[in-house]
Amino acid sequence: RADRQPEFTQLDLEMSFVTQEDVLSLTEGLFSGLLESLFPEKKFMKPFPRLSYEQSMRDYGTDKPDLRFEMKMSDLGNIAKKTEFNVFHNVVDNQGIVKGFAAPGCGEFTRGQIDELTEFVKERGASGLIAIGVNGAGESLESVDMDKVRSNITRFLTPENVKDFAISTGAADGDLVLIVAGEPKSTNAALAALRHEMGIRLELADPDMMFFAFVTDFPLFEWNLEERRWDASHHAFCMPKEGFGKYLSNAPGKVIAQSYDLVCNGLEMASGSIRVHNRKLQEDIFEVLGYSRDEVSERFAQLLDAFEYGAPPHGGIAPGIDRLLMVLTGKDSIRDVIAFPKTQSQMDPLFGAPSSVEKSQLEELHLEVVGLETEES
Numbered sequence: 001r002a003d004r005q006p007e008f009t010q011l012d013l014e015m016s017f018v019t020q021e022d023v024l025s026l027t028e029g030l031f032s033g034l035l036e037s038l039f040p041e042k043k044f045m046k047p048f049p050r051l052s053y054e055q056s057m058r059d060y061g062t063d064k065p066d067l068r069f070e071m072k073m074s075d076l077g078n079i080a081k082k083t084e085f086n087v088f089h090n091v092v093d094n095q096g097i098v099k100g101f102a103a104p105g106c107g108e109f110t111r112g113q114i115d116e117l118t119e120f121v122k123e124r125g126a127s128g129l130i131a132i133g134v135n136g137a138g139e140s141l142e143s144v145d146m147d148k149v150r151s152n153i154t155r156f157l158t159p160e161n162v163k164d165f166a167i168s169t170g171a172a173d174g175d176l177v178l179i180v181a182g183e184p185k186s187t188n189a190a191l192a193a194l195r196h197e198m199g200i201r202l203e204l205a206d207p208d209m210m211f212f213a214f215v216t217d218f219p220l221f222e223w224n225l226e227e228r229r230w231d232a233s234h235h236a237f238c239m240p241k242e243g244f245g246k247y248l249s250n251a252p253g254k255v256i257a258q259s260y261d262l263v264c265n266g267l268e269m270a271s272g273s274i275r276v277h278n279r280k281l282q283e284d285i286f287e288v289l290g291y292s293r294d295e296v297s298e299r300f301a302q303l304l305d306a307f308e309y310g311a312p313p314h315g316g317i318a319p320g321i322d323r324l325l326m327v328l329t330g331k332d333s334i335r336d337v338i339a340f341p342k343t344q345s346q347m348d349p350l351f352g353a354p355s356s357v358e359k360s361q362l363e364e365l366h367l368e369v370v371g372l373e374t375e376e377s
Contacts, residue, residue, distance in 0.1 A: 005322065005334055006346045013272070014316040020258050020274050023317050024050075024214055027262055027270060031212060031319075039328055044210040048262075052217040061099065061192035063218070066266035067211040069204035071101045071195050072170070076179060079164045085156035087128075091181040099191055100130075100179035102171035103198045107133035107150065109176055114152065120197060121180055126190035130179040132157070134166045137173045141166055196266050205265070207330060212264045217241065220257040221288060229290050234259045236285055238273040239315075245281065252288045262319070264327055272317025279307040 015023065028048050035042050049067065056063050059072045080088035080098040088098055109117075109131065118129040134141070136148030144159035151157060165177050178198075180191045199205050220238055221230040230252050232238070238257035240248070247254040259273035276282045282304060286296050296304070325337040335341035340350055347353070362368065 005338060006342055008334070008338075009321040010318050011321060012316065012318045014314065016312040016314045018274075018313070018315050020216070020260060020315065023272060023274070023315055024216075024260065027272075027317055027319070028212075028214075031262070031269075035210060035328075039210075041208060042210050042328065043206070043208055044212055049213040051213060051215050053215055053219065054217065056215050057188060060195065061188035062266075063215050063261065064263040064266060064268045065192070065213075066196050066199060066205060067213055068206055068209050068265060069199045070170075071103065071199060071204075073099050073101045073191060073195070074168045074170075076100050076165060076168055079161065079168060080179075080181065082164070083153075083156050083158075083161050085130075085153050088181055096182050097184045097187050098179060098181040099187060100165070100169055100177055101191070101195055102134075102166070102169040103176045103178055103202065104172070104204075105174055105202070106176035106198075107135045107174045109133060109150070117178070117194065121190040121194050124190040124193045125186035126180045127182050128180075129194075130181070132162060132165055132177040132179070134162060134171050134173060134175050134177060137163070137166065139173060141173065210264055210327065212262060212269070214260055214262055216260045217256050218259045218261075219253065220244075220255040220259075220285070221252045223253065230288050232285075232289060233257065234271070234273060236289055237275050237282070239276050240281075245284075248284050248288055258315070260317070262317070267323060267327060268320075269324055269327070270317050270319035272315065274313070274315035277307060277311045277313055279304050282307065 013023075013026070015026075028046075032044065032046055032048075035044055051059075051065075053063055056065055058075070059065070061073055076098045077092050081092055091098060114129070114131045117131070121129045130153055131151060132153075133150030134144075135150060136145035137143065141163050144162045146154065146157070146159055146162070149157070149162055151162075165171070165179070166175070169177050171177050178191075178194060180187050180194070218238075219233050220240055222233045223229075224231045234257065238259045241256040241258050244255045257273060260271075261268050262270040276285065282300075283296065286300070291299075322334040322337055326332075326334045329337065331337055340348055342348055
């Protein structure tokens with residue numbers, strides 16, 4: 001991925017006999033102390049706000065929202081069904097979603113500007129973008145003048161539709177309602193990217209504000225539609241939240257994990273979880289993920305055997321130091337805070353690495369390459 005490097009610096013915090021609250025409190029103290037000591041000019045909220053994964057996805061379309069500005073998203077499915085726009089009806093009838101938000105003061109955006117935003121969301125997986133410029137509606141939105149409303153679907157809208165879209169998204173007279181409709185995952189991703197882009201363009205994000213927040217209560221599993229199976233959302237070793245383990249056998253999608261992320265200004269700063277320390281529970285999770293008993297024995301026997309010796313309750317979190325430095329120093333890429341960054345193909349331009357090695361070099365270090373065909377074979 002463009003925002004990642006194959007080599008990076010991570011502070012891995014692992015602790016025994018801790019709860020999720022212990023880890024979050026320690027992390028908040030670590031980060032707030034760091035800012036107060038080394039970057040006193042930076043602003044942040046304390047205590048760090050907390051959002052559930054469900055709340056974050058509902059309001060911002062992403063699990064790493066930029067909270068320096070509002071522009072919360074709204075579910076517009078019920079309002080969309082009242083319009084005469086068939087695209088909305090088809091999406092809702094096929095279990096899709098219609099979501100949108102209001103961009104303040106953008107109601108007079110031109111067709112060219114809307115086309116640019118449409119291409120922006122299409123590049124991120126959306127099929128298109130609906131824009132409704134709420135103009136001439138008055139302070140109370142009581143008198144919507146359709147002659148002044150700017151939209152690419154004006155002929156399918158009534159004044160009541162425009163008013164409903166405006167009220168639901170919190171739009172005022174002179175604002176622009178931006179709507180994406182489609183399959184939930186791609187719709188959320190495209191709309192979240194657009195929200196962040198508009199926040200930057202409209203200069204709503206204070207560059208000196210470090211808006212840290214914890215996102216908690218991630219689902220333990222997510223459904224892989226292509227392969228028709230369950231995948232682990234974070235990883236396969238997250239402890240289910242108390243009271244949710246009962247769903248493992250019959251409703252895995254309902255299982256909430258004790259996993260959490262620290263986010264800041266639209267980026268993930270740290271990720272962690274409370275881990276499973278019970279053999280039977282871990283085996284049940286592997287079963288949901290589709291592992292056979294032989295696969296579990298071959299790949300995870302040492303872990304499961306360790307649980308038999310009395311592994312303590314444990315958990316942790318791992319902040320990425322490079323990304324933290326990138327945000328604190330106002331850089332756009334972690335390449336700017338790494339001494340010898342790699343290319344997209346994971347090459348080191350300075351040293352020409354990776355490169356081939358001589359057999360004698362491997363022997364000197366007592367290394368052996370396995371699993372590769374040799375010329376002799």
